[in-house]
Amino acid sequence: MDNWGTLTLTNTSVTNNRVGGRLASNAVGGGIRNWQSGSLTLRHSIVNHNHAISSGPNACAAGGGGIDSLGKLTIARSVVNNNAVRLSIAANCGEAQGGGIFIVEGGSARISNTTIDQNQVSTTSVGGDATAFSGGIAEYGTLVLRNSTIRNNRVRATAGASGTANPTAGGIGVVFPGKATMLHTAITGNEVTATAAAGAAVAEGGGMQTTSTILSHSLVSGNRLIARSQTGSATVHGAGIQHGNDVLKVLDTKIRHNTAVATGTEGEALGGGIWNDAFFPPPPSPRLVLNKSTINDNRLIASPGITVHGGGLFTTV
Numbered sequence: 348m349d350n351w352g353t354l355t356l357t358n359t360s361v362t363n364n365r366v367g368g369r370l371a372s373n374a375v376g377g378g379i380r381n382w383q384s385g386s387l388t389l390r391h392s393i394v395n396h397n398h399a400i401s402s403g404p405n406a407c408a409a410g411g412g413g414i415d416s417l418g419k420l421t422i423a424r425s426v427v428n429n430n431a432v433r434l435s436i437a438a439n440c441g442e443a444q445g446g447g448i449f450i451v452e453g454g455s456a457r458i459s460n461t462t463i464d465q466n467q468v469s470t471t472s473v474g475g476d477a478t479a480f481s482g483g484i485a486e487y488g489t490l491v492l493r494n495s496t497i498r499n500n501r502v503r504a505t506a507g508a509s510g511t512a513n514p515t516a517g518g519i520g521v522v523f524p525g526k527a528t529m530l531h532t533a534i535t536g537n538e539v540t541a542t543a544a545a546g547a548a549v550a551e552g553g554g555m556q557t558t559s560t561i562l563s564h565s566l567v568s569g570n571r572l573i574a575r576s577q578t579g580s581a582t583v584h585g586a587g588i589q590h591g592n593d594v595l596k597v598l599d600t601k602i603r604h605n606t607a608v609a610t611g612t613e614g615e616a617l618g619g620g621i622w623n624d625a626f627f628p629p630p631p632s633p634r635l636v637l638n639k640s641t642i643n644d645n646r647l648i649a650s651p652g653i654t655v656h657g658g659g660l661f662t663t664v
Contacts, residue, residue, distance in 0.1 A: 348378070350385040350418075359392045361413075369403035373441075375449070376415035377430060383453065385418040392425045394447075400433045401443075408441030409434045410485065411449035412466060420448075420456040431467040434479070442478035443470045444520070445485035446500060452525070454488040461495045468514075469503040476511045476546075477504040481520035481556075482537060490527040492519075499536045505543075509579070512541040513549045515589070516556035517570055523558040523592050523626075533566045540573045541581075547614070548574040549582045551622075552589035553605055558626075559593035565600045572607035574614070581611025581653065585622030585661075586645060592626050596636040606646045615654040618661035619645030625664070633664055 348354070348361065367374025378397035381387040394413040401409040412430035414420070427447045434443035446466030450456050463483045470479040482500030484490070497518040504514035517537030521527045534554040541548035554570035567587045574581040586605035588595070602620045609616045620642040623635040642659040649655050 349380050350387050351382045353386045355388040356392045357390045361394045361397065363396045365398045365400065367400040367409065370405060371401050371403065372405040372407045374399040374401040374409040375411050377412045379414045380411070381414065381416040381418050381420060383417040387416060387418065388421040389425045390423050394427045395429045397430045398433070402433065402435040406434060406436050409443045410445045412446045413448055415445065415449045415451070416456065417451040417454050420450065420454065422458045422461050424460045427461065427463045427466065429465045434470045436470070436472050437474055442480055443468045444480035446482045447484060449485045450488045450490060452487040456488070457491045458495055459493040464496065464498045464500065467501045471505045472510050473507045474510065476513065477506040479504040479514040481516040483518045486519065486521045486527055487525045489525065490521070492527065492529045492532050494531045497532065497534045497537065501538050503540045506546055507544050509546040510543065511547045511549065512543045514539045514541050515551040517553050519555045520552065521557040521560050526559045527557065528561045529565055530563050531565060534570065535566065536569045538571045538573070541575070543576040543579055545578045546576065547580045547582065548576040548611060550574040551584040553586040553607065554588055556589045557595055558591065561596045562600055563598040567600065567602045568604050570605045574609045574611065576611040579611060580614035581609040581650070582614040583607035583609045583616045585618045587620045589618070589622045590635060591624055591633045592629065593631045594634045594636065597640045598638045600640045602640065602642045603644045606648065609649040609653050611650055611653065613652050616647040616649040617656050619647045619658040621660050623662035623664065635662060
């Protein structure tokens with residue numbers, strides 16, 4: 348579906364569609380693309396088993412395995428699951444992002460009583476860096492998420508030669524200047540895996556990577572980071588949440604049982620529950636507010652020679 352107007356789907360399945368191919372440089376919106384002028388509403392509907400794939404000689408970027416939205420998006424009492432974004436590149440280029448939903452800068456989304464699960468994003472690079480972002484929701488605009496579940500989504504990046512593998516945001520990724528409000532939401536069982544042959548493996552934001560966000564009355568649990576490099580460095584940041592730049596407010600929320608594992612010759616393992624530091628030079632500098640929340644039973648596991656700090660919370664500001 349390619350929507351430029353007003354489209355409402357009720358009791359509808361969008362299933363087993365594919366965009367991209369051997370000649371595509373970019374592949375976006377495996378199931379649905381909603382343009383800037385569009386207004387898309389899903390009620391009691393399913394978006395699953397759709398794919399955005401770019402893997403030929405021109406491959407550069409791919410996004411929005413289930414839904415790619417530049418306009419207004421509303422989802423209620425629906426399921427977005429088992430969608431995939433796959434990118435295979437020969438050298439440094441773009442990235443794969445938004446396995447379930449990709450909210451493009453300038454777009455807005457209101458999602459309630461919805462399950463977003465088992466979506467995947469993967470990037471493989473033979474000769475350069477590999478970057479992959481956000482298995483469940485990639486958010487560059489404005490997001491309000493209520494009474495929903497983000498679970499068992501996967502992000503993987505594999506770099507050959509001496510390239511860097513840098514996958515981030517297993518469940519949700521909020522990119523500056525994007526803003527998000529999440530209420531009564533469970534972010535659980537998501538996983539980020541970085542694999543490098545000789546270069547750096549950097550895995551970040553197992554459950555969520557975020558900038559300006561309010562997270563209230565929610566659960567961040569059982570998310571994982573895995574970074575492996577055969578002869579290079581391995582780094583993991585924020586198995587539960589990775590936050591940088593602008594304000595993250597965590598209210599009445601449990602952050603527990605998240606795990607990060609770094610296997611390499613050197614590197615760092617920081618923030619089993621939360622990592623709070625600057626992604627890039629401020630402004631705006633990162634600020635973390637915790638109120639009536641718990642951070643417990645999170646773990647950092649690392650090879651000898653890797654710096655380990657902050658099993659529960661790592662913060663520099």
